């Protein structure tokens with residue numbers, strides 16, 4: 001088992017240097033801010049376990065002035081790969097105000113237990129709307145989720 005841990009901080013303070021020293025990663029370090037553009041994972045061994053240490057791009061939003069504050073939520077949304085699923089059950093309208101939030105690469109089988117306990121076993125097929133190419137087309141529980149409405153059928 002690994003324990004994911006994130007390395008965050010202001011620009012140019014030596015996060016990547018530390019990451020490289022700890023994990024032997026190929027994290028890029030330069031004497032100017034915003035060198036790190038993408039998350040860089042590395043493994044830090046300790047006795048018989050390993051920490052997964054992720055070097056992250058700098059957070060340059062000054063809390064005092066609030067400049068750029070509005071970018072944080074969309075950035076998190078994108079980087080975490082959040083997907084919103086609006087579930088529709090037979091005989092009900094789609095719940096458009098309360099999406100279930102999952103992550104990219106999850107499947108409709110992962111949606112089922114969030115909607116109803118019984119759906120875990122009962123889900124037979126679904127019809128997703130939102131992703132191009134799957135507008136209402138029948139798909140199985142293994143189908144990868146996308147933002148949009150999904151009609152679930154047991």
Ligand SMILES: Nc1nc2c(ncn2[C@@H]2O[C@H](COP(=O)(O)OP(=O)(O)OP(=O)(O)O)[C@@H](O)[C@H]2O)c(=O)[nH]1
Nearest residue numbers: 012013014015016017029030031033034035036058
């Ligand atoms: N003097 C000194 N310089 C350091 C230390 N750690 C890192 N540096 C230098 O500081 C600069 C920035 O290092 P990085 O590791 O790229 O910093 P960072 O925080 O990852 O920067 P961003 O990815 O741009 O946010 C590099 O020139 C490093 O060589 C330290 O402990 N002391």
Ligand SMILES: [Mg+2]
Nearest residue numbers: 015016035036
């Ligand atoms: Mg860096």
